[in-house]
Amino acid sequence: MDLFEHQARQLFEEHGIVVPRAEITDSPKEAREIARRLGGRVVVKAQVKTGGRGKAGGVKLAADPAAAELTARQILGMEIKGHTVGTVMLAQPVDIESEFYVSYVLDRAAGRFLAIASAEGGMDVEEVAATRPEAVARIPVDPAEGVTSAKAGEIASAAGLPPRTADVLVRLWQVLVREDALLVEVNPLVRTAQGQLLALDGKVTLDDNAGFRQTRWGAEHEDRDDxxxxxxxxxxxxxxxxxxxxxxxxxxxxxxxxxxxxxxxxxxxxxxxxxxxxxxxxxxxxxxxxxxxxxxxxxxxxxxxxxxxxxxxxxxxxxxxxxxxxxxxxxxxxxxxxxxxxxxxxxxxxxxxxxxxxxxxxxxxxxxxxxxxxxxx
Ligand SMILES: Nc1ncnc2c1ncn2[C@@H]1O[C@H](COP(=O)(O)OP(=O)(O)O)[C@@H](O)[C@H]1O
Ligand SMILES: [Mg+2]
Known part of the structure; x- marks a missing residue:
């Protein structure tokens, strides 16, 4: 089962990965209130279980609470790749200096996990991977050994990420293991102008076979295709x-x-x-x-x-x-x-x-x- 961004974000936060302050709502009026609470300027983000929301117009900056209400009204009900937006997340805007990509994914054929990381993250990471595969590091992770600080350092250095990202890489691995995930992805992981590392977007796919012990997300709300x-x-x-x-x-x-x-x-x-x-x-x-x-x-x-x-x-x-x-x-x-x-x-x-x-x-x-x-x- 895929999680929504706001759910993935919650897991990141619980495992010590820093995320921007954010709240969700399905009401434009409440969006205005939330924006006020978050300091006025906010990023309004469609909550749908698909990527590419930014390019589809589902991620927009609003300058003040009134604009947040208007933007939320626009985004709610929008169709993104066949998914109807029922909820928006309002997040504090972050002053981005660099965008990185980091993920762990199960590599079934190889019987282990794969760390994928790039110093060129963001909305065009697929294009980077297709045109310049050398800009994306792929490091096998032995599930029995996991991602230690040493391993995280190896991944960060192979991808050309700042050494400090190793801590996030270790925590992200803990999310995968403790939450029974098959995929955890942060894109973008950003470094702000102030030097802070934050996860701005997250994708988590849970292993349905572990559903019996991961009951908190309620699979009954799963929007299946058919x-x-x-x-x-x-x-x-x-x-x-x-x-x-x-x-x-x-x-x-x-x-x-x-x-x-x-x-x-x-x-x-x-x-x-x-x-x-x-x-x-x-x-x-x-x-x-x-x-x-x-x-x-x-x-x-x-x-x-x-x-x-x-x-x-x-x-x-x-x-x-x-x-x-x-x-x-x-x-x-x-x-x-x-x-x-x-x-x-x-x-x-x-x-x-x-x-x-x-x-x-x-x-x-x-x-x-x-x-x-x-x-x-
Ligand atoms: N809180 C935020 N502050 C500033 N920029 C943001 C914030 N959240 C997202 N963005 C920008 O919007 C882009 C797209 O948002 P993202 O959440 O990654 O959606 P998607 O991957 O579905 O397009 C990000 O790459 C980032 O540049
Ligand atoms: Mg993204």
């Missing part, structure tokens, strides 16, 4: 929207991944990834079906189950019960294999729902589901 993904997440389902017409439900992420491939191999396109996991209870099946059936792009649904500890008869019972609560509006092709497959198939046969058909192999079921989707298109 309403179906939002609905599925609310039901606790592992669902990813795709762009095809064959709905897919399976038990186990690996099986679902291969199901997507087999559907694609049959000349159709999967409409989603949905792993209902090992338990596959009637309720989970019903929740999964209701999300998939509410997708107007879905023309047929392929339920692919390999019975293991949860045997096929239990899954078949689950499907039958789910059909009591969810009105089936599209054809369902079910493939049951593995533990107690024969009993599972018999349960579905007995139920004899007109829109449910069975296939004994994964390939056969995928072909059937693909045909049904194509016929309905």
């Amino acid at each position: 309403p179906l993904e939002t609905a599925a997440a609310a039901k606790g389902l592992h669902y990813v929207k795709l762009d095809g017409s064959v709905g897919v439900i399976g038990n186990g992420a690996g099986l679902v991944m291969s199901t997507l491939d087999v559907v694609a191999g049959c000349g159709a396109r999967p409409a989603n990834f949905l792993d209902i996991g090992g338990g596959a209870s009637a309720r989970v099946m019903a929740d999964g079906l209701s999300v998939i059936l509410s997708d107007p792009a879905v023309k047929s649904v392929f339920v692919n189950v390999f019975g293991g500890i949860t045997a096929c008869d239990a899954v078949a019972e689950g499907i039958v019960q789910a059909l009591d609560t969810v009105r089936l509006t599209k054809p369902l092709v079910v493939r049951l294999d593995g533990n107690n497959a024969a009993r599972g198939r018999a349960i579905l046969d007995e139920h004899a729902h007109p829109l449910v058909q069975q296939a004994t192999t994964m390939d056969g079921a995928a072909r059937r589901a693909a045909e049904l989707a194509t016929a309905a298109a």
Whole structure:
């Protein structure tokens, strides 16, 4: 989960990284009050989970409280890269002398972290990285060793940052570790004319796998890209929207991944990834079906189950019960294999729902589901 700038800022502050004074609001009137409290002149900043706000007109200097109100009114409701601005942050303006870039990001392929730093930070850092990669230092960080002062000194010197930034680099690493983040970025980290080091903008991506112990940010407010993904997440389902017409439900992420491939191999396109996991209870099946059936792009649904500890008869019972609560509006092709497959198939046969058909192999079921989707298109 990505955090908003004001949340990232709070984490930085808690770990001793200096940030400008700032407050958030969703009301232009209150923006005026905040500006007054902060000394009059403020930077008004759109709070959306995307970068490039400055270039999109979402970061503006306001000279006094009246201007802050006006600017907040302009920025609130603005669309930035598909995100609607619901909140603005008002921050004390800083007298910038230099802008640096520093971040730590998980490097999955290498199995460690990467420190990325540059003395040429700010809004054009992507361009710097593209045109002059030598201006951006990339230093591997061993997660077991972390960023000690010595390591931080190495990063700062490789990037040509002032040696004093080493302290910020150590603290930023502590943010990453203690908050279970996959990415922490400060851009810009600035040196002011008075020689102070401040983090003016922050991005933090938390590891969702640590959500159970990082509950403070409330993932329920997460703005997902897709309403179906939002609905599925609310039901606790592992669902990813795709762009095809064959709905897919399976038990186990690996099986679902291969199901997507087999559907694609049959000349159709999967409409989603949905792993209902090992338990596959009637309720989970019903929740999964209701999300998939509410997708107007879905023309047929392929339920692919390999019975293991949860045997096929239990899954078949689950499907039958789910059909009591969810009105089936599209054809369902079910493939049951593995533990107690024969009993599972018999349960579905007995139920004899007109829109449910069975296939004994994964390939056969995928072909059937693909045909049904194509016929309905
Ligand atoms: N408090 C501040 N005081 C002075 N300048 C600021 C302040 N906050 C941001 N800026 C300037 O605005 C630029 C863009 O703001 P930033 O928060 O980095 O947004 P984004 O990266 O989304 O464009 C920064 O690079 C910095 O030059
Ligand atoms: Mg920035």
